[in-house]
Amino acid sequence: MKRLLVILSAFSLASCAMMNINSHCMKAAQRKMLDTRKLQQAGQWDESLAMAERMRSSVSKSVASAPNQKSAAGMLVDTRPLLAAWENGPFAELKTALQKRDASRSTAAFASLRQQCVNCHTVLGKPQAQVSEIP
Numbered sequence: 001m002k003r004l005l006v007i008l009s010a011f012s013l014a015s016c017a018m019m020n021i022n023s024h025c026m027k028a029a030q031r032k033m034l035d036t037r038k039l040q041q042a043g044q045w046d047e048s049l050a051m052a053e054r055m056r057s058s059v060s061k062s063v064a065s066a067p068n069q070k071s072a073a074g075m076l077v078d079t080r081p082l083l084a085a086w087e088n089g090p091f092a093e094l095k096t097a098l099q100k101r102d103a104s105r106s107t108a109a110f111a112s113l114r115q116q117c118v119n120c121h122t123v124l125g126k127p128q129a130q131v132s133e134i135p
């Protein structure tokens with residue numbers, strides 16, 4: 001049993017480096033996005049900032065594992081500029097809002113961050129990759 005757990009956790013680590021932008025890392029990013037929001041709403045600003053950084057890491061690992069993706073039109077797209085736009089735009093704004101402990105600015109930043117997640121899926125023609133609403 002112990003050995004099985006070790007093998008399973010090794011597998012889930014390895015799975016962030018597979019050929020496709022993998023759904024495992026994206027799902028983790030989504031969980032961390034919702035956790036960041038929960039912590040922010042609970043007024044745990046430092047923890048929320050740390051969780052935001054973990055979310056960024058999941059998104060960027062999953063993009064790094066397979067930067068070239070087929071677009072909706074069937075062309076190969078380098079998704080790294082999309083990732084950079086996400087990081088330098090709404091993600092940076094969210095970090096600033098959390099650092100300033102500004103609740104309304106955070107709410108706005110979460111909404112635009114989520115929208116930029118959706119934008120990347122739209123460019124790639126992956127409407128099935130549903131992103132949760134921000135509560």
Ligand code: HEC
Binds near residue numbers: 126
């Ligand atoms: C640079 C492009 C890009 C960005 C930015 C991006 N994604 Fe994704 N996402 C993808 C791709 C590509 C897939 C499809 C993975 C697959 O199934 O092959 C995907 C799939 C998903 C899925 C579906 C996973 C599954 O199989 O159920 C979820 C959920 C998701 N992303 C959430 C997010 C969230 C949340 C963010 C922002 C915090 C985000 N994504 C940002 C490219 C992106």
